Amino acid sequence: MGEDCAATQLIDVNRAFNVDGLDRFLKAVKLANYGLSYAVVSIIGPQSSGKSTLLNHLFGTNFREMDAFKGRSQTTKGIWIAKGVGIEPCTIILDLEGTDARERGEDDTAFEKQSALFALAISDIVLINMWCHDIGREHAANRPLLKMVFQAMMRLFSPRKTTLLFVIRDKTKTPLEHLEQVLREDIQKIWDTVYRPQAHKETLLSEFFNVEVTALASYEEKEELFKEQVAQLRQRFFHSIAPGGLAGDRRGVVPASGFSISVQQIWKVIRENKDLDLPAHKIMVATVRCEEIANEKLRCLTSDKGWLALEASVQAGSVSGFGRKLDSILDAYLSEYDMETFYFDDGVRTAKRLQLESKALHLVHPAFQAMLGHLRSKALDKFKNDLERSLESRKGFAMSVRTCAEASLLEFDTEFTDVAIQHADWNASKIREKLCHDIEAHAASVRGVKLSELKASYEKKITEALVQPVESLFDSAAQDIWASIRELYRHETENAISGYSSSLAGFELDQSTFDKMMADLKNYARGVVVRKIREEAGKVLIHMKDRFSTVFSHDKDSMPRVWTGKEDVRKITEEARAVALKLLAAMAAIRLDDQPDKIENILSSSLMDGPVIKNRTIEASRDPLASSTWEGVPPENTVITPVQCKSIWKQFKVETEYTVSQAISSQEAFKHNNSWLPPSWAIVTIAILGFNEFMMLLRNPLYLAILFILFILSRVVWYELNIAGEFQNGTLSGLLAISTRFLPSVMNILKRVAGEGNRHHQAAQSSQQSLPSTAQTPRNLEPEM
Numbered sequence: 001m002g003e004d005c006a007a008t009q010l011i012d013v014n015r016a017f018n019v020d021g022l023d024r025f026l027k028a029v030k031l032a033n034y035g036l037s038y039a040v041v042s043i044i045g046p047q048s049s050g051k052s053t054l055l056n057h058l059f060g061t062n063f064r065e066m067d068a069f070k071g072r073s074q075t076t077k078g079i080w081i082a083k084g085v086g087i088e089p090c091t092i093i094l095d096l097e098g099t100d101a102r103e104r105g106e107d108d109t110a111f112e113k114q115s116a117l118f119a120l121a122i123s124d125i126v127l128i129n130m131w132c133h134d135i136g137r138e139h140a141a142n143r144p145l146l147k148m149v150f151q152a153m154m155r156l157f158s159p160r161k162t163t164l165l166f167v168i169r170d171k172t173k174t175p176l177e178h179l180e181q182v183l184r185e186d187i188q189k190i191w192d193t194v195y196r197p198q199a200h201k202e203t204l205l206s207e208f209f210n211v212e213v214t215a216l217a218s219y220e221e222k223e224e225l226f227k228e229q230v231a232q233l234r235q236r237f238f239h240s241i242a243p244g245g246l247a248g249d250r251r252g253v254v255p256a257s258g259f260s261i262s263v264q265q266i267w268k269v270i271r272e273n274k275d276l277d278l279p280a281h282k283i284m285v286a287t288v289r290c291e292e293i294a295n296e297k298l299r300c301l302t303s304d305k306g307w308l309a310l311e312a313s314v315q316a317g318s319v320s321g322f323g324r325k326l327d328s329i330l331d332a333y334l335s336e337y338d339m340e341t342f343y344f345d346d347g348v349r350t351a352k353r354l355q356l357e358s359k360a361l362h363l364v365h366p367a368f369q370a371m372l373g374h375l376r377s378k379a380l381d382k383f384k385n386d387l388e389r390s391l392e393s394r395k396g397f398a399m400s401v402r403t404c405a406e407a408s409l410l411e412f413d414t415e416f417t418d419v420a421i422q423h424a425d426w427n428a429s430k431i432r433e434k435l436c437h438d439i440e441a442h443a444a445s446v447r448g449v450k451l452s453e454l455k456a457s458y459e460k461k462i463t464e465a466l467v468q469p470v471e472s473l474f475d476s477a478a479q480d481i482w483a484s485i486r487e488l489y490r491h492e493t494e495n496a497i498s499g500y501s502s503s504l505a506g507f508e509l510d511q512s513t514f515d516k517m518m519a520d521l522k523n524y525a526r527g528v529v530v531r532k533i534r535e536e537a538g539k540v541l542i543h544m545k546d547r548f549s550t551v552f553s554h555d556k557d558s559m560p561r562v563w564t565g566k567e568d569v570r571k572i573t574e575e576a577r578a579v580a581l582k583l584l585a586a587m588a589a590i591r592l593d594d595q596p597d598k599i600e601n602i603l604s605s606s607l608m609d610g611p612v613i614k615n616r617t618i619e620a621s622r623d624p625l626a627s628s629t630w631e632g633v634p635p636e637n638t639v640i641t642p643v644q645c646k647s648i649w650k651q652f653k654v655e656t657e658y659t660v661s662q663a664i665s666s667q668e669a670f671k672h673n674n675s676w677l678p679p680s681w682a683i684v685t686i687a688i689l690g691f692n693e694f695m696m697l698l699r700n701p702l703y704l705a706i707l708f709i710l711f712i713l714s715r716v717v718w719y720e721l722n723i724a725g726e727f728q729n730g731t732l733s734g735l736l737a738i739s740t741r742f743l744p745s746v747m748n749i750l751k752r753v754a755g756e757g758n759r760h761h762q763a764a765q766s767s768q769q770s771l772p773s774t775a776q777t778p779r780n781l782e783p784e785m
């Protein structure tokens with residue numbers, strides 16, 4: 001027939017199950033491909049009753065047959081398995097060791113029972129081989145055999161309905177109908193005498209067995225007829241599992257892929273002499289096989305090239321169509337699982353499918369998470385870029401954050417649909433929450449930076465607006481410095497607050513934060529003023545001296561004062577000191593709050609009225625400046641303490657005394673320089689002692705003329721040499737300058753006098769010729785002088 005039956009020993013004489021042999025057999029006959037479309041046929045019967053011979057002729061197998069010339073002895077040992085050749089559907093044949101074997105004796109009875117139970121448990125059709133002459137005989141070999149079969153059937157929990165095909169060998173001339181009737185009666189008798197559990201006391205034989213009877217001629221005596229009858233019988237095995245076919249109800253059938261585990265487990269249970277619960281067994285087989293198949297699919301998925309490539313791509317970056325690709329891979333393996341477990345128990349296969357799906361999802365979940373991570377990063381980057389652009393276009397911060405966040409989350413949601421898989425209801429809520437948190441954190445960070453920049457900008461503006469003006473106010477001689485400072489502070493602060501408030505509008509800050517920021521800026525502005533005042537207060541002595549110097553050295557028209565002796569130095573000094581004291585009082589405390597104080601009065605009364613000298617005898621405790629606080633001025637507003645004022649004033653006076661003394665000296669020097677007359681006593685002495693000489697000059701006009709000429713000359717020289725000017729630079733330098741210029745100047749005067757004389761002479765001559773002469777007066781010389 002060209003097809004190999006692949007006969008293999010399934011269970012050896014030691015009752016060991018040949019697992020490897022069975023697997024090889026199943027692979028050889030490709031049983032796994034048949035699903036439920038296969039049948040199992042086994043044969044039991046007395047030893048050497050021609051069982052192997054019948055199977056070989058019936059199914060084209062090659063089970064060992066006893067050599068007819070060696071006599072009847074045991075040939076088949078244990079249980080053998082083969083595939084029926086040329087039979088549709090695939091039919092598995094089991095050849096069992098013969099019963100009632102003389103070689104084994106009574107001890108082997110147990111194996112007979114076990115093998116019979118095994119055959120009943122796994123077979124759709126059980127051939128019961130029996131000699132024709134044993135029918136109706138009280139002590140025939142088939143009686144204990146049948147009893148054993150029925151008892152075994154009782155041990156099958158919820159047994160399947162099995163076809164028992166009685167094959168009567170060496171048929172005699174007795175008609176088959178008669179043989180069958182006798183056989184059926186025998187079977188019924190045996191069934192009635194078999195012990196049955198209470199649940200099956202009333203159960204009919206037909207509920208457990210589908211009994212069929214056939215008879216064959218003797219193979220040894222009528223071989224041709226035997227073969228002809230076997231060929232007819234073979235036809236009954238075609239499509240045996242179809243409805244109405246020879247096979248039983250097939251309730252216990254397991255899918256072909258579970259055949260191996262099924263028969264192994266059944267044999268194990270039988271060997272352990274336990275009752276065989278076929279439904280539970282089916283579940284067990286389904287469980288084992290579905291799990292095996294699921295594990296196999298998971299293993300294949302783990303090493304699937306498509307999956308590995310997808311996983312690697314996801315690690316490197318975002319993958320387009322991730323969900324679709326992953327679904328496709330999972331679908332492929334789950335579909336294979338569904339196909340391979342199709343014939344197993346629905347409950348089991350569904351449960352195992354869920355497990356497979358769960359494990360597969362567990363395997364791919366990290367990749368899914370990685371994809372969500374990419375989406376999260378991408379959406380966050382988009383938010384950052386969008387926000388930056390939005391802020392560059394000067395849109396409101398809060399509005400920009402809202403718009404950009406919505407756009408980013410929308411992109412995340414949209415792209416998530418590309419990542420989501422149908423096999424799991426994985427959602428991105430947690431990652432989305434994290435994304436929202438990221439967005440909020442970034443927005444908060446940018447808001448912090450922007451607010452800091454804004455704050456710094458307004459602080460800078462307010463600093464520029466206050467520092468220089470406050471400094472100049474202290475330099476100026478304003479009447480009320482603090483009124484000016486307060487006005488400046490109020491005006492600039494209001495300006496800054498207004499601008500700051502407008503700039504903050506876009507941030508949509510809550511009221512308390514907004515109020516705090518406004519208050520902070522106000523405090524900053526106040527701090528700027530306070531710091532500047534404290535800085536200026538550090539230089540208060542310089543300022544006071546400058547102010548003193550300004551007032552002392554300039555008159556009311558701000559012209560530099562020339563000490564001519566007419567000025568009241570004392571009064572001017574007091575005025576200048578009063579101005580310096582006023583400045584000291586101004587710098588002594590911060591007066592931004594416009595609270596009145598008595599600092600200026602205290603300083604004025606304590607320092608200007610000379611208390612240092614007057615109160616030397618008064619106790620220190622009564623000195624209003626012997627304190628570190630000003631009355632009515634809080635410590636934080638105190639810049640220069642009373643005791644510091646006292647010390648500064650003392651130093652100020654010391655350092656300005658020189659200026660006053662210089663002024664007094666200048667006055668005296670001026671007076672001295674502008675006094676031409678000798679002292680009165682000298683004039684009286686000269687008048688008394690020089691009376692005679694004076695009278696002589698008056699009596700002689702020549703002397704008087706000479707004196708007059710000398711006086712004129714000395715006046716000319718005086719102005720020519722600018723003697724008064726030269727001596728203003730000092731006596732020594734005046735003498736030196738005059739000594740070097742005296743002779744050239746005198747020569748110059750003489751030359752000019754001579755030149756004038758010539759011109760007058762020439763003019764007189766020409767006028768005598770043309771015009772009446774005009775007298776030249778000496779007054780013409782005066783402008784030259």
Ligand SMILES: Nc1nc2c(ncn2[C@@H]2O[C@H](COP(=O)(O)OP(=O)(O)OP(=O)(O)O)[C@@H](O)[C@H]2O)c(=O)[nH]1
Pocket residue numbers: 046047048049050051052053054064065066067068069073074075076077096097098099169170217218219220221
């Ligand atoms: N009388 C008679 N002998 C047969 C028939 N068929 C086979 N034999 C002979 O019976 C002997 C045993 O044949 P097997 O086929 O080996 O019998 P078996 O039942 O498989 O033997 P075991 O497996 O050892 O129990 C052989 O010598 C066969 O020639 C038959 O129809 N009638």
